[in-house]
């Protein structure tokens with residue numbers, strides 16, 4: 129197969145995403161008062177509503193609607209005051225009532241957008257001549273506008289566990305277990321317009337959405353646990369063409385890497401098929417990361433297959449302005465705005481600011497740190513604090529399987545460590561050590577450094593004798609320095625550090641070495657070098673040693689005698705007209721400020737939750753379940769509008785009935801706090817809906833369902849649906 133870049137030179141990939149997010153931070157399910165929890169014993173959080181018992185009536189969860197409205201506001205959507213729930217019919221054991229409650233053509237949130245900035249290697253996936261994006265002057269990055277068609281509310285299905293099959297999949301499984309705890313979990317589905325053109329853009333969109341939802345606090349957005357999951361649609365067309373090609377849908381994109389790599393593979397696969405004169409079929413494919421390929425799952429159904437119609441048990445919504453304004457008022461500062469503020473307010477590097485702002489936990493730790501007193505009196509410390517958090521602390525948390533939320537480290541400790549680092553009292557490498565010691569002991573950084581004698585010696589009277597020893601012991605290197613090779617200073621600093629057993633301050637060693645060698649060469653010009661060449665070349669900055677040996681022992685103050693021999697401050701001559709300390713000092717500083725990134729701390733890693741009972745991948749893949757989206761029903765904006773009329777027409781009847789059924793007053797979405805299960809309610813209340821909602825008792829057959837999915841036959845179609 130051709131590479132992605134090769135393919136995208138002649139083909140344009142058209143990508144759309146469908147992203148499901150469970151509203152995990154809520155207390156209860158979408159239409160009943162059952163507790164939301166992934167960790168409880170299977171089938172303990174269930175009731176007649178989420179088990180689809182006859183006569184049970186749903187009551188919408190007000191908090192869930194609050195969450196979706198916030199999600200819409202944060203993604204620039206128009207909040208639709210009037211919308212309603214629909215039934216999407218299918219038979220599968222993971223949804224006991226045989227239909228999923230979802231939304232129709234009009235969702236709570238419509239027509240939003242997110243803007244992305246694509247830079248670095250990922251920007252190269254877009255051919256540089258492509259249009260509709262804004263390129264930077266040097267063409268190394270671009271920004272693109274991604275429209276969001278809608279965000280609608282629906283409910284999750286139960287979790288199925290297939291036993292005995294390969295990798296937990298239904299194929300060749302001997303039996304399937306069902307856990308209805310998840311059934312009825314509030315789920316929001318965001319559907320983008322097909323505006324994405326590269327796998328990198330898809331990945332960035334997903335990342336940005338995840339950061340946004342995390343900031344809103346509406347979900348834990350865990351991709352590994354499946355509370356945020358993504359399907360990708362992709363089709364190819366020749367560059368310049370406007371008609372869309374046939375698309376395939378990719379499932380199982382359960383990490384940012386899978387999302388990128390799965391789409392990349394699928395684009396290359398389709399190009400190969402098309403270039404060989406073949407045909408791409410509209411089908412759902414499954415990405416297998418371990419084998420790096422996609423395989424066919426099923427051929428796509430259409431919305432007609434689902435017999436989508438307005439749910440007669442749920443009244444249409446009529447959100448009030450006050451309700452929407454309340455949601456708006458509760459919106460937090462979003463990650464991008466926060467990062468921009470960190471840059472302008474604290475002078476952070478853009479990358480550090482983005483990393484901190486992208487995680488609510490890291491951001492609040494940072495803000496608590498800069499609220500500490502020492503930072504108030506020395507604002508520049510904020511940069512050092514951010515640097516520590518993004519690198520050493522994040523690295524430590526990852527290795528310890530901990531997070532900013534549950535770490536024992538305190539903002540005060542981090543600030544105290546930042547103070548020591550900025551004074552040069554300890555090396556960056558020692559800083560990393562101190563992070564671990566602070567977390568383990570709860571002690572202040574200063575106390576730890578003093579207790580262990582880690583403080584670097586900066587006293588010249590102790591350092592100069594070592595410098596003199598090293599200069600005497602390394603005549604060759606000293607000569608190289610005088611010949612203009614200023615890089616050799618790094619080696620000499622290393623020698624000094626060795627002799628000081630790691631406790632000398634490398635930056636100060638560097639300065640003393642340069643000063644001493646320059647002064648010495650000046651005294652003995654005859655020795656070898658022409659005067660001019662003795663100076664360090666300004667173009668070659670002197671580097672501090674890359675790896676100062678870091679022993680915790682303090683330097684043994686070497687014989688004081690040398691102190692008096694301290695070379696004159698080279699008052700004149702070539703050495704001072706070109707101050708040797710300026711460069712080296714600077715170099716040492718930057719070296720110290722940028723500790724080699726250890727194991728790329730990246731995101732504050734989630735602790736691998738070993739406690740969680742194995743959640744076979746297959747349970748999330750819903751191998752044979754119909755796609756969870758009202759696809760064709762999802763209209764382009766045009767049809768959405770035209771069908772609004774239809775919906776309005778349908779509304780009075782439904783509204784009347786549901787009003788009688790006392791589900792929820794349209795203007796006041798009820799709260800599912802107590803016993804939402806209406807199985808206990810007087811039958812008469814449900815009377816008017818009974819005709820519609822009563823299940824055809826054609827078969828209260830047990831879900832023997834070994835067959836993946838029953839094909840819908842005319843006989844099985846609900847005859848109540850009037851379209």
Ligand SMILES: [Zn+2]
Pocket residue numbers: 157160161162173174175176177178179312
């Ligand atoms: Zn329930």
